[in-house]
Amino acid sequence: MDINELKRQSDLSYDIAVAKRNALEKAHSRQVLAYEGHLFRADPGTICLVRALKEYNDTFYVLDTNNNPVEITDTDGFLSVLIERNQESLNTYNNIYKTFTKKGQ
């Protein structure tokens, strides 16, 4: 590999890394959702917690992104909204990610 090719490859890798970071940040922002007047993050931790709590109780309390307690009464509805938003954001991320793979080839 000559030095020009190395530089080209290095620049390309950097561009892809920055674009990937931006796309991931975009996904994280999109995972923030408002529910019952509070903000939650539709991330794996919240989804797993809600699913686990729902197996034991019809209603339960969770903390919002600012550590305020919120009573969840429609547990199925809440879980459904969380999963929907999580998958929407990751689907968008996946579509962007595919373009990185093409660029890198």
Place this chain on the structure above:
Amino acid sequence: MTAGVLLFCFDTEHTPYHKILERCVRLVKKNVSGEITVVTNFSTYQKMSPMGSINYKFMEPEIGNKKNGQEWNNVDRHMAYDLSPYDTTLVIDIDYFCFSDNLKQLFGTDYDFLVPDTAHDLTGRNTFDLRKWSMIPMVWATVLLFKKNQKVKRIFDTVKYIKRHYPYFRDMYRIYDRSLRNDYLFAMALQQINGFVGYEKMPFALPTLPPDCEVVEIMDEGITWKYKDQISYTENQDVHVLNKDIANV
């Protein structure tokens, strides 16, 4: 209960901010809210193209603040509480372009006052890690959500008090930046009024383009920029643009 977006816009000798406002309003209407109030002065208003149904409040900006040696009319944010006609207000800087509807959902929350405290550098250089430039963690007053009630009024009263004595508070918190910056003004007010124990924040970082990025194109869905020899773009993601040459794009 009314809810809407409040925008501040004053042209300066160097920057036709009304051009930035026109783009901002189009995106806010599309993605955040149709209810918009623009705070401006008459000379700026006269240059604006028609933007449909929006409300205007006229006032002369407080002058004297400078950034990089140029006039910077940004010190009227403390009046947002008094100027807003809404019960729930989202204040957005006009250089924050809402390419997504992420902010819209904030209207449906019960929080009295929310502000973000982090920014994401879209060029990947982490240039917004500003912690070392003061003794207080900065907030990004680029986007503020507030409700009209006594608690929030006290926050804005504190902001006004700190603004009146800004040199004292700036030195007390050892803020490196000599110009008056809303980000520090609100950071200090929130810390003081909340008993130095923290406050509620927006749980996301503001995607931001540093001032040394040249904006190449702004579309309805996103933005393309150039940094050194690198061209990048993002779409359906909000972007805060710090390079004011965007007025001429």
